Structure formats: structure tokens, C-alpha cells
Amino acid sequence: MHLYQVVMVAISSVMLYLGIKEFANRETGQTLLKLSVRVTVWGGMTLIAIYPDSTLFIARVLGVVDNFNAVVMMGFLLVFMLIFKLLSAIEKVEQNISELTRKEALSEAHERIEQLRQEIKEKKKQREQA
Amino acid sequence: MQAYFHKVCRHVFQRLRAQVFRMMQTVAIVIPVYNEAKVIGSVIEEVRAHGYEHIVVVDDGSADDSYLIATAHDVLALRLKINRGKGAAVKTGIMAANILGADVVVTMDGDGQHDPADIAPLIAPILEGRMDAVLGSRLLNRETMPFKKKVANSIGNFITWLFYGLLVSDSQSGLRAYSRYAALIIDTKADKYEYDSKVIREIKNNRLRFTEVPVQTRYTEYASTKKTKQGFINGLITLRRMIWKLIA
Structure with missing residues (x-):
């Protein structure tokens, strides 16, 4: 067994353990779907680390043995799409935080704003009459 | 002599008319602030001393x-309880003003880098009903601007033109004036x-009438050494945001 295999199995085990623990503790956002994805991804990594030749078997089954570059490109595309989706989600959350913060600031100063609005209204009336 | 007399008369007439409109x-x-405790008091006093009583400070x-x-x-x-950035603060202030x-x-x-004396010429075109937005431009007054800032501003102007299609002489100036219509319609x-x-994109998309007015900038030691100013790295971050918002 090579060193990279040991490292990969160790990392995968930790990630699997954390995933199962979070799901078992019913932590926020931990769904069965999320757990399944985790088990598939990290379980798959463990299997590939222990049985490296399994990738050849998978490639043969999928029929991509001669198109390895295409597979790598697809992988890149998938990663790019994931990052894109993540950044979009972060952007949306940031906008929501700003909106909430703004609404809170305006609502906290509501009385003062209303008082000043009335003052300005009165002054405008006086100016028009003058 | 006669031409000079006419020029003086026209200037006085314009000032008087602006005063009446005002x-x-x-x-x-609207003054957005982030950690400006040292100067905000004097900035408010200075603005008030120029005759503007309705001041909105957004912390x-x-x-x-x-x-x-x-x-x-x-x-x-x-008060924004979490630091959300200059844009968020300005937007909040404009909403309050509306x-x-x-x-x-x-x-x-x-x-304190802006001189409140520049507010009068800035708002004059709006008060007279000629413009919807007026941008204060430090680059129309190039002598006072440090070389580094001139280069950075030129890059900013180019990028703004490239992305939003409107070429202005100072796309990053914070001293700006909007009519009520513009303040209500500009949404970013x-x-x-x-x-x-x-905002420049909004001006173009909403076909707002706009002009630029030269303004003074006081490059005080305090203003130029502030960590949160739009420096080179922050400029790159801003560029990244602009690109991201175009593709996202």
C-alpha cells in the first residue's frame, strides 16, 4: 500500500464520520440526500484508494477508456459549475444580509425619521405660503 | 470690459437663482461612515456651516x-449593525432621504476629503431642473490629485466604460447629487x-440627464492613510466583483 492511499483513506474516513455524526445529531441542513452524496463521494474515494484498478473497470463499463481527456474536462466543468453555484448562493446570502441590516437600521430610527419628515413637510408648507 | 461685466452679472444671477431654488x-x-470617529464631528459641523441642515449619517x-x-x-x-460596505451605507442613506x-x-x-463648498455648484443643475444626476469630478481639477490616484482613476474610468458603456472623468468619486426622481429610480x-x-450604469440604463462638475479633494494625511480606502488591492477586489456580477 502506498502513502497516498493511506492519506486518502484517512481523509475519507474522517469526512464520512463527520457526515454520519452530523446526520445522526440532526444538525441543521443535514438531510438524507446530503448524507447519501457524502457517502457516495467519500465512500467512492476510499474504494478507489484501496482498489486503484477499479477506475479502469469503471472506465470500461462507461466506455471512456480511449477518451480519458474528455472525462477530465467533464470533471473540470463539473467543478466549475459547483463553484459557480456556490458563489451565486453566497452572493444571494450577502444581499439578503444587507437588506435585513438596512431594514433594521431604518426601523430603529423610524421615530426620528418620522419627526424629521413632519418638520420638513411643515417647512415646505410655510415656504409655499410665503 | 463689457464682456467681463456681462460675465460677472451672469455669474451673480446664476448664484442668486440657485440660492432661491435652494x-x-x-x-x-448623505454621509456614509466607517470608523471615522476622529473626523465625523467636524465634517458634520462643516456641512452645517454651509447651510445644509438635513444631514443623514449612516454608520x-x-x-x-x-x-x-x-x-x-x-x-x-x-446604524448598520454589520459592516456591509460603502454601497450598502449610501443606499441606506438615500432611502432615508427619500x-x-x-x-x-x-x-x-x-x-473629510470633500469640501462642502462644492455642494452648491453640484446641486445647482438639479435645482434648476436641468439635470437628474451630477457627478463631482476630481479629474476635472487634476492639479491637486496625486499621480498614483490619477492612474488608478483612469483605470477605473476605463473599466466602468468597458462594462457599463458610459465614459465619465471620475467614476469613483463619492461626491454626487441626485434629483428626487434619480434617487428613487437608481437601484443597484x-x-x-x-x-x-x-450608479453610472443606472444613469445610462435609465437615460438620466447627467453632468460632471469639478470638485476639490482635500488629500489630508488622515484620508490618505486610511486602511479601508479604495487602494490597489481593493481596486482588484472591486474589479473581481464587477466581473462576477456580469457573469453571475
Whole structure:
């Protein structure tokens, strides 16, 4: 067994353990779907680390043995799409935080704003009459 | 001699007319601040000394006493509990000014780099009903600007033109004035420094009438050494945000 295999199995085990623990503790956002994805991804990594030749078997089954570059490109595309989706989600959350913060600031100063609005209204009336 | 006399008369007439218009309309000054406790008091006093009584200070989650100082100066002080960026603070201030019923909204930086004496020429085209938005331009007054800033601003202007299709002489200036119509219609989700460029996009998309007016900038030691200013790295971050918002 090579060193990279040991490292990969160790990392995968930790990630699997954390995933199962979070799901078992019913932590926020931990769904069965999320757990399944985790088990598939990290379980798959463990299997590939222990049985490296399994990738050849998978490639043969999928029929991509001669198109390895295409597979790598697809992988890149998938990663790019994931990052894109993540950044979009972060952007949306940031906008929501700003909106909430703004609404809170305006609502906290509501009385003062209303008082000043009335003052300005009165002054405008006086100016028009003058 | 006669031409000079006419010029003086026209200047006096324009000043008087602007003064009359100003007396008839409500001008609100929006000042976003982030950790400006050292100078915000004097900035408010200076603005008030120039005859502007409706001042909205938006504290963008400062860690110092900026908010308390602003409150003590009897202005409308708003506080964003989390630091959300200059754009978010300015937008909040403009919203408050709209609720107050301001006819003209002026935005200016809270670090004292803008001279309140520039507000009068800035709002004059709006008060006279000729423009919807007026951008203060430091580059129309190039002598006072440090070389590094000139280069950075030129890059900013080019990028703003490239992305939003409107070439202005100072796309990053914080000293700007909007009519009530413009203040209501300009809507951008930009929270950070890219807000200034996004406003230019809004001006173009909404076909607002706009002009640029030369303004003075006081490059004080305080203003130029502030960590949160739009420096080279922040400029790159702003560029990244602008690109991201184009593709996302």
C-alpha cells in the first residue's frame, strides 16, 4: 500500500464520520440526500484508494477508456459549475444580509425619521405660503 | 470690459437663482461612515456651516464611536449593525432621504476629503431642473490629485466604460447629487466600492440627464492613510466583483 492511499483513506474516513455524526445529531441542513452524496463521494474515494484498478473497470463499463481527456474536462466543468453555484448562493446570502441590516437600521430610527419628515413637510408648507 | 461685466452679472444671477431654488427645495446630505470617529464631528459641523441642515449619517458597522458622535450632533444617524460596505451605507442613506421627502440628495465621504463648498455648484443643475444626476469630478481639477490616484482613476474610468458603456472623468468619486426622481429610480444591489460604478450604469440604463462638475479633494494625511480606502488591492477586489456580477 502506498502513502497516498493511506492519506486518502484517512481523509475519507474522517469526512464520512463527520457526515454520519452530523446526520445522526440532526444538525441543521443535514438531510438524507446530503448524507447519501457524502457517502457516495467519500465512500467512492476510499474504494478507489484501496482498489486503484477499479477506475479502469469503471472506465470500461462507461466506455471512456480511449477518451480519458474528455472525462477530465467533464470533471473540470463539473467543478466549475459547483463553484459557480456556490458563489451565486453566497452572493444571494450577502444581499439578503444587507437588506435585513438596512431594514433594521431604518426601523430603529423610524421615530426620528418620522419627526424629521413632519418638520420638513411643515417647512415646505410655510415656504409655499410665503 | 463689457464682456467681463456681462460675465460677472451672469455669474451673480446664476448664484442668486440657485440660492432661491435652494431655499424652495429640501437638500439632504448623505454621509456614509466607517470608523471615522476622529473626523465625523467636524465634517458634520462643516456641512452645517454651509447651510445644509438635513444631514443623514449612516454608520456602516463601525467599531469606534462614529455613531454616537453623529447622534450627538443632532443629525439623522442610522446604524448598520454589520459592516456591509460603502454601497450598502449610501443606499441606506438615500432611502432615508427619500422617506424624508428630500428634493435633492447629495452623497459625500465621511473622511473629510470633500469640501462642502462644492455642494452648491453640484446641486445647482438639479435645482434648476436641468439635470437628474451630477457627478463631482476630481479629474476635472487634476492639479491637486496625486499621480498614483490619477492612474488608478483612469483605470477605473476605463473599466466602468468597458462594462457599463458610459465614459465619465471620475467614476469613483463619492461626491454626487441626485434629483428626487434619480434617487428613487437608481437601484443597484452592489454593496461595496463597485456601487459608484454601478450608479453610472443606472444613469445610462435609465437615460438620466447627467453632468460632471469639478470638485476639490482635500488629500489630508488622515484620508490618505486610511486602511479601508479604495487602494490597489481593493481596486482588484472591486474589479473581481464587477466581473462576477456580469457573469453571475
